[in-house]
Amino acid sequence: MNVARVNMCHGTREWHRDVIRRVRQLNEEKGFAVAVMMDTEGSEIHMDDLNDVESTKAEDGQIWTFTVRAFDQPSRPERTITVNYDGFAEDVKVGDELLVDGGMVTFVVIEKIGPDVICRCTDPGLLLPRANLTFWRNGSLVRERNAMLPTISSKDWLDIDFGIEEGVDFIAVSFVKSAEVIKTLKSYIIDRSPGSQIGIIAKIESIDSLKNLEEIIQVSDGTMVARGDLGAQIPLEQVPLIQHEVIQLCRQLNKPVIVASQLLESMIEYPIPTRAEVADVSEAVGQQADALMLSSESAMGQYPEKALAVLRSVSLRIEKCRREEKHWDVTDLRIVSSSKLDEISEEICNTTSRMANKLKADAIFVYTKTGQTASLLSRNRPDCPIFAFAPSTSIQRCLNLKWGLIPFRLDFSDDMESNLNRTFSLLKARAMIKSGDLIIVVSDVMQSIQAIKVP
Numbered sequence: 001m002n003v004a005r006v007n008m009c010h011g012t013r014e015w016h017r018d019v020i021r022r023v024r025q026l027n028e029e030k031g032f033a034v035a036v037m038m039d040t041e042g043s044e045i046h047m048d049d050l051n052d053v054e055s056t057k058a059e060d061g062q063i064w065t066f067t068v069r070a071f072d073q074p075s076r077p078e079r080t081i082t083v084n085y086d087g088f089a090e091d092v093k094v095g096d097e098l099l100v101d102g103g104m105v106t107f108v109v110i111e112k113i114g115p116d117v118i119c120r121c122t123d124p125g126l127l128l129p130r131a132n133l134t135f136w137r138n139g140s141l142v143r144e145r146n147a148m149l150p151t152i153s154s155k156d157w158l159d160i161d162f163g164i165e166e167g168v169d170f171i172a173v174s175f176v177k178s179a180e181v182i183k184t185l186k187s188y189i190i191d192r193s194p195g196s197q198i199g200i201i202a203k204i205e206s207i208d209s210l211k212n213l214e215e216i217i218q219v220s221d222g223t224m225v226a227r228g229d230l231g232a233q234i235p236l237e238q239v240p241l242i243q244h245e246v247i248q249l250c251r252q253l254n255k256p257v258i259v260a261s262q263l264l265e266s267m268i269e270y271p272i273p274t275r276a277e278v279a280d281v282s283e284a285v286g287q288q289a290d291a292l293m294l295s296s297e298s299a300m301g302q303y304p305e306k307a308l309a310v311l312r313s314v315s316l317r318i319e320k321c322r323r324e325e326k327h328w329d330v331t332d333l334r335i336v337s338s339s340k341l342d343e344i345s346e347e348i349c350n351t352t353s354r355m356a357n358k359l360k361a362d363a364i365f366v367y368t369k370t371g372q373t374a375s376l377l378s379r380n381r382p383d384c385p386i387f388a389f390a391p392s393t394s395i396q397r398c399l400n401l402k403w404g405l406i407p408f409r410l411d412f413s414d415d416m417e418s419n420l421n422r423t424f425s426l427l428k429a430r431a432m433i434k435s436g437d438l439i440i441v442v443s444d445v446m447q448s449i450q451a452i453k454v455p
């Protein structure tokens, strides 16, 4: 794995702190560079935590009450679910459909009594703690005052402070609607923690984000196609199209993109995936997404390691095949640089990738102070691996999210010859390169391209 996500929707800060520290400790002990991503809860509508029962079954035709009232544990009436959004009872109308987790369980609203919304179950199933709720009227998602909920709730701000304190590498913002919220969060982080390297990931999972897609991606440090909630807000058949569009846009704008949710859903319970799931993973790899994310499979599934192994083997297989087929041609990429100097680096990276492909190079080596040159190389999706050397572990971890990059930490010396020799020995020792290999070398300090045979 390259990145560990902690989902603040669930669990306590203490629990998450422990996970983060254990990842950090393993990084140190084993020399890994696994980045940590803290994912905010957001304030879309969801059920309460069911007083900590694992799940509860809603049967066909049963009457359930969804309410904005809070209950003390013992006095909670049967078949009653508390909803986190105070305006809920006012926003829904009799006749609306209430979808739990995008339709895993469906209810129809039959009556409203003050804070209580009385519903009949029309599609039975399991209700899970904190399951997401959407309501639909005449076949479309109802966006009323619920659309005005803040993207970052007061609890999210506390979680963000926690993330900053723990020094996470990325903060993923749930239910982003516009670029503004990302800008606000970025200036907040700079204010709280000057010089911070925390990257902000915009989760595309809200119908409102779709009209501002390009602006949102532009101001973020990366994007997640959060198919779980997205599929609860738009018709399911549109999800693959949005996935494709977001992946393309991210590549054009040079931002990493994560494809998330239900990649291997059946592996929550079974030790092997379905053929359809393998095809879905292959599709995302073929689309050249930067990262694939497990959620329930590793959060509560019975086979987390097996699920990870499947992601890994399918990704390796598809990438190998695509590289051999030479599908990974350098396509027309728009210029992303805003200064002439940056544009020079960008052009060097485009040329390097083309050269590496044409010369069938065994690897690209990049010596990068800020990570930008490595990122621009990755954007080209060249046929060979890209070994990136950066002076800090935080840049190394952030680069871990990008397609095709294998990042290392290296103290740069002024003598490029010495840097080269140290990295050759390092990678030879790990059997990642061998004598005679052709390496294309780029450095953002020298702004040069060299082709070298490994001694």
Ligand SMILES: Nc1ncnc2c1ncn2[C@@H]1O[C@H](COP(=O)(O)OP(=O)(O)O)[C@@H](O)[C@H]1O
Pocket (backbone or CB within 6 Å): 007, 009, 010, 011, 012, 015, 128, 129, 228, 295, 296, 299, 300
């Ligand atoms: N830290 C945690 N503590 C307890 N349960 C968790 C935790 N993280 C995840 N879960 C469980 O795993 C399920 C799937 O996790 P995830 O995909 O991250 O969340 P969600 O389903 O809310 O998008 C959750 O619904 C929850 O039941």
Ligand SMILES: C=C(OP(=O)(O)O)C(=O)O
Pocket (backbone or CB within 6 Å): 007, 009, 039, 174, 205, 225, 226, 227, 228, 229, 230, 260, 261, 295
């Ligand atoms: C990744 C997603 O977000 P979360 O797991 O936080 O709901 C999703 O909705 O697909």
Ligand SMILES: [K+]
Pocket (backbone or CB within 6 Å): 007, 008, 009, 039, 040, 041, 042, 174
């Ligand atoms: K979340």
Ligand SMILES: [Mg+2]
Pocket (backbone or CB within 6 Å): 174, 205, 226, 228, 229, 230
């Ligand atoms: Mg979500």
